[in-house]
Amino acid sequence: MQITMLTLLPLTNSSPMPINEPGYAYLFDLEHNIQDSQKRDNIKTPRPHCYYTLRKAWQTDTGRHAWVDVFLHGDTSGGVWAESLQAGDTVLTKREVPEKIEHLQEGQALLIADETSIPTVARLLELWDNPLPPLVLCITGDTGDQAYFDEVKRNSEVKSNFTIVPIVTAKTNAGADLATLIDNKLGDYLAQQPLVIDKVWGALEASTAKALRKRLKNRLHLERSDMVVKVYWRHD
Structure with a gap:
């Protein structure tokens, strides 16, 4: 499979995750996660933002969780970003869009x-x-x-x-x-x-x-x- 799974835990209650809404899209801020050396040298990612849709969201005793799948098709900004993420990293979304279904x-x-x-x-x-x-x-x-x-x-x-x-x-x-x-x-x-x-x-x-x-x-x-x-x- 060429798809990597990201499991996210929101840090605030400002934007509740839609439990029962397929195709909910998040505009992830890729530059938020670039390496410190890149930040020091003012190196920009080729594409600073990228949309990915919510695969599923659910509620547990520890809070709300989100599952996002990212398809890795070549050396793209989104693919490099997804592969570089580590457990415990924070990610930032700039915009959220529901799907028309x-x-x-x-x-x-x-x-x-x-x-x-x-x-x-x-x-x-x-x-x-x-x-x-x-x-x-x-x-x-x-x-x-x-x-x-x-x-x-x-x-x-x-x-x-x-x-x-x-x-x-x-x-x-x-x-x-x-x-x-x-x-x-x-x-x-x-x-x-x-x-x-x-x-x-x-x-x-x-x-x-x-x-x-x-x-x-x-x-x-x-x-x-x-x-x-x-x-x-x-x-x-």
Whole structure:
């Protein structure tokens, strides 16, 4: 797996962690954790801030805890930051943003995720409250990363008997070609299954999301309010 897990304990009660809200995003201050030598020499990180979504939050006798998964895809600012953190380090968030998932409460839903957004989908599945189980397209570069949802499937509390359609690319998951692959995979599945998609939520790389929105609009003929395809990262 190329995903590292951060377990956080908040120091104040100023911003309560949302226990039952999937996709809650934190804008982490990467510069807050740079080495003292870098601070002395006024060396800046290439990207001083980065969004990561909350995988899960829970309450114990010792307080509120948060679990954040960070996908390590190359020598990126966020990946270097995540790998450098040690137990006991403090992290700082500059902004918090809830995810737009209200439209998924009714109808047949399609969820589309790559490595950066599968934590959001995993929590969404655990909290699923729609009587119809969703179809999930899971896009990973590595076959092993498809196992991310295994724990969710084993969890007896998961109400949704969801279906996972794996898409393994063996490369960086970005670009218009990936959007074509996703659309074709969806088309092949729908040609074999009596399923009509009413709602869509997805989060991918910027150029992929842009191209995929057009393809899904042509294929599914949904209203704009019924189809949310977010940008979670940019391939530079």
